[in-house]
Amino acid sequence: MTLPGAESLRKIAVVGRGTAGSLAAANVGLFHPGDYELHHIYDSRIPVIGVGEGSWPSLVDHLQQLTNLPHPVIQRRLNGTRKYGVAFEGWGHRNQDFTHYFTPQQVSYAYHLSADFLTDLLHESTRAHHVDAKVLDITRVEAGARVEFEGRAAEHYDLVFDARGFPRALDAGRQIDLPFIPTNSAIIRRCPAIVQEDRDGVVLRPTYTRAVARPHGWIFVIPLTSHTSYGYVFNRVVSDETEVEEDFDALLEADGVSGFEQRAVIEFPNFVHRRIFDGTVARIGNAAGFLEPLEATAIVSAQLQIGMILRNRLNRSVENLERDTPVVNRFLVDNMLRYALFVGWHYSCGSRHDSEFWRYARDHAWPKYRTATDPEQVGCDALRKFDEMLALLNETVIRQTVIREADRNRTYAVPQLPLTSYAQIAHGIGCYPGMESST
Numbered sequence: 001m002t003l004p005g006a007e008s009l010r011k012i013a014v015v016g017r018g019t020a021g022s023l024a025a026a027n028v029g030l031f032h033p034g035d036y037e038l039h040h041i042y043d044s045r046i047p048v049i050g051v052g053e054g055s056w057p058s059l060v061d062h063l064q065q066l067t068n069l070p071h072p073v074i075q076r077r078l079n080g081t082r083k084y085g086v087a088f089e090g091w092g093h094r095n096q097d098f099t100h101y102f103t104p105q106q107v108s109y110a111y112h113l114s115a116d117f118l119t120d121l122l123h124e125s126t127r128a129h130h131v132d133a134k135v136l137d138i139t140r141v142e143a144g145a146r147v148e149f150e151g152r153a154a155e156h157y158d159l160v161f162d163a164r165g166f167p168r169a170l171d172a173g174r175q176i177d178l179p180f181i182p183t184n185s186a187i188i189r190r191c192p193a194i195v196q197e198d199r200d201g202v203v204l205r206p207t208y209t210r211a212v213a214r215p216h217g218w219i220f221v222i223p224l225t226s227h228t229s230y231g232y233v234f235n236r237v238v239s240d241e242t243e244v245e246e247d248f249d250a251l252l253e254a255d256g257v258s259g260f261e262q263r264a265v266i267e268f269p270n271f272v273h274r275r276i277f278d279g280t281v282a283r284i285g286n287a288a289g290f291l292e293p294l295e296a297t298a299i300v301s302a303q304l305q306i307g308m309i310l311r312n313r314l315n316r317s318v319e320n321l322e323r324d325t326p327v328v329n330r331f332l333v334d335n336m337l338r339y340a341l342f343v344g345w346h347y348s349c350g351s352r353h354d355s356e357f358w359r360y361a362r363d364h365a366w367p368k369y370r371t372a373t374d375p376e377q378v379g380c381d382a383l384r385k386f387d388e389m390l391a392l393l394n395e396t397v398i399r400q401t402v403i404r405e406a407d408r409n410r411t412y413a414v415p416q417l418p419l420t421s422y423a424q425i426a427h428g429i430g431c432y433p434g435m436e437s438s439t
């Protein structure tokens with residue numbers, strides 16, 4: 001089968017070998033029907049971020065398509081468990097625990113996975129020429145992009161995926177800052193496994209990511225077959241790292257965890273790049289945008305970015321490129337901002353902890369969401385769609401009027417976030433939009 005854009009996509013580069021770059025390189029083989037040359041470029045001296053253990057259900061089939069392996073084999077290779085949702089403890093003002101299930105509830109599952117093993121699995125399915133070199137610059141040029149290397153001649157490509165991870169610094173002209181998300185750091189610890197393998201080394205029983213509200217933020221608990229991953233997500237401006245470590249110790253003690261290995265302390269920005277795709281350079285993964293790990297939106301965003309860009313470049317003739325590019329870019333920015341609003345909204349009713357962090361999150365950070373996503377400033381209408389979703393929630397779920405057929409699976413083009421997700425969070429945190437008692 002020939003595709004209209006395949007001829008214009010003969011030489012492709014993926015820069016970066018973390019989760020995003022590895023996914024992109026594997027996807028080129030899945031999508032491209034013809035001859036192509038793929039360069040997978042990374043600097044082995046620059047480590048990958050190495051976290052990213054929660055996913056969304058779309059990854060389960062996607063990995064099967066990429067690897068051609070049976071689902072149980074993939075799960076085992078990833079030290080994986082089946083994630084049916086996120087179990088929230090202590091969030092909101094109702095002082096009641098709740099679960100955000102994937103839809104359909106208790107049927108649809110994703111993986112908890114080991115990030116290192118995911119990239120290994122993807123590399124096995126990728127046909128690429130590997131280049132271990134530092135990239136100095138990637139620039140758009142006539143009919144393609146130019147990649148400049150340290151100690152190697154520059155090369156020209158038809159399409160470059162830039163998966164180099166977080167930008168060094170944010171620049172308001174290039175990135176949209178998201179100050180309504182109140183966290184910026186995480187301490188990662190690895191603890192003994194708490195799940196038992198059932199049959200043939202595969203864990204069949206449902207598992208959930210725990211998201212436990214704590215005085216300085218929240219702690220994720222991700223059960224893998226090899227270990228349990230714990231991460232304390234906090235704000236280093238509001239809380240002192242020593243206090244956070246002490247509270248981390250307290251939770252592990254309460255959980256009866258016998259010991260742990262300290263893995264990393266990671267600082268992260270919350271942002272969306274204004275130009276994820278310019279027609280020949282596609283930023284993906286943490287280079288395109290990042291939201292703190294609540295709801296695990298990074299891998300699923302990378303999947304969407306890669307799929308959308310490859311489909312656009314292959315299915316459309318190159319003559320359409322100039323017209324298509326802003327539309328694709330706007331869609332991808334809009335998608336990330338909708339995730340951002342959804343994630344930030346979780347903090348809007350505080351938690352069971354009346355602490356400095358939670359007052360900051362609820363009273364100072366979250367109220368900035370409207371200014372930060374003002375359509376005039378960000379060039380897309382994620383905010384209006386968020387408002388519409390809350391209005392729909394108010395009308396159909398909270399006031400319990402009949403849900404119209406057209407609204408039932410309404411997603412506003414964010415495939416992972418149906419109305420049911422908003423309803424579960426609204427009920428869970430006690431946020432009833434449009435009603436006086438909402439805050």
Ligand SMILES: Cc1cc2nc3c(=O)[nH]c(=O)nc-3n(C[C@H](O)[C@H](O)[C@H](O)COP(=O)(O)OP(=O)(O)OC[C@H]3O[C@@H](n4cnc5c(N)ncnc54)[C@H](O)[C@@H]3O)c2cc1C
Nearest residue numbers: 016017018019020043049052053054135165285286298299
């Ligand atoms: C605390 C925390 C928890 C998280 N939890 C989740 C989760 O549960 N689920 C989820 O989906 N995501 C999660 N994430 C997000 C996670 O970081 C991403 O999913 C994922 O790892 C994407 O990383 P990346 O591939 O974009 O970048 P990285 O892993 O940083 O990889 C960057 C790559 O680029 C290469 N590189 C960099 N600069 C150059 C250069 N100049 N030249 C050549 N090569 C270069 C590096 O060698 C590396 O290979 C979490 C993030 C944090 C901080």
